[in-house]
Amino acid sequence: MVLPRGVGLALLLAALGCPRAAWPLVWYSAWVSTVYTEPGTNRTVRSSAESGLYGDASPKQSVQGLVGIPRGGAPGRMEGCAPDVEYEVPAPPARSAGAPFPAWIALVARGGCSLQHKIGHAVRRRAAAVVVYNEPRFGNTTLPASHLGTSHTVVIMVAHPKGMEILEPVQRGIPVKMAISVGRQHKQEFISGQSAAFVAIALITMMIISLAWLIFFYIQRFLHTRSQFGNQRDRKETVKAIGQLQLHIVNRKDKGLDVDAENCAICIENFQPKDTVRVLPCKHVFHRHCIDPWLLDHRTCPMCKLDIIKALGYWIFKRASF
Incomplete structure (x- = not known):
């Protein structure tokens, strides 16, 4: 029925x-x-x-x-x-x-x-x-x-x-x-006033929780987007800064660099004549193809942990002032 x-x-x-x-x-x-x-x-x-x-x-x-x-x-x-x-x-x-x-x-x-x-x-x-x-x-x-x-x-x-x-x-x-x-x-029993009030409070509470969650979600999304934008901008600045580091072609007549004794701390291979290396502000030397990706991710010297960007900025300023 x-x-x-x-x-x-x-x-x-x-x-x-x-x-x-x-x-x-x-x-x-x-x-x-x-x-x-x-x-x-x-x-x-x-x-x-x-x-x-x-x-x-x-x-x-x-x-x-x-x-x-x-x-x-x-x-x-x-x-x-x-x-x-x-x-x-x-x-x-x-x-x-x-x-x-x-x-x-x-x-x-x-x-x-x-x-x-x-x-x-x-x-x-x-x-x-x-x-x-x-x-x-x-x-x-x-x-x-x-x-x-x-x-x-x-x-x-x-x-x-x-x-x-x-x-x-x-x-x-x-x-x-x-x-x-x-x-x-x-x-048919009607809902009592107390029950109706309880249902209304429960609905309002759920709405408040849902609204708070939405606000939290969009704040996190905004911060994540801003962080990604900042990371992209920092990466571009890092690429520009790395391009300012000194490049050098290794030969046996280099003073201060014993090609038979010195090696790259990243790949653990000795420097060979005609290798392209970068000289960091801290005077540590690495293969170019080893140190560039490292600096993009870490921005520090693998050996002494010197902040390359800060040091490079001061170093570039000093070189430009002479």
């Missing part, structure tokens, strides 16, 4: 502090039983299901009778909204002449006018109860509809498929006997 659509909305409105009196706290389902006989085969067709919902103002009691529909049975006239609407109630052929007409129940479609008007028109035609079936254009759900001023009439609502199931044999002129009985009671 489909739960009333209004219940979820009532729960939301209650959480937002709307008055409870505007929404039902209790509703009742209805058992709907039908029986008829197929004229061609004499087969008895029975159906029984807890498929209806009593209206808010409806008496919660049982009722039974033959099913009647607005005269003509056309889709546009099934709503029973015309003030002069007449009902067709197929009656059993065995009814004796002059016998009082048995109780009957009006079957009408939802829409076209207010529920109060539908009920009023049917009651004036002596209907014992009114069954309203939903239309797919309204969402095809059942709900405990409001119908003030008609509290003496049993009113239930059924879904569209159930309405079509009842309507089909009646439109063929077959008497359909319907019995409506009270089903289960359903209760």
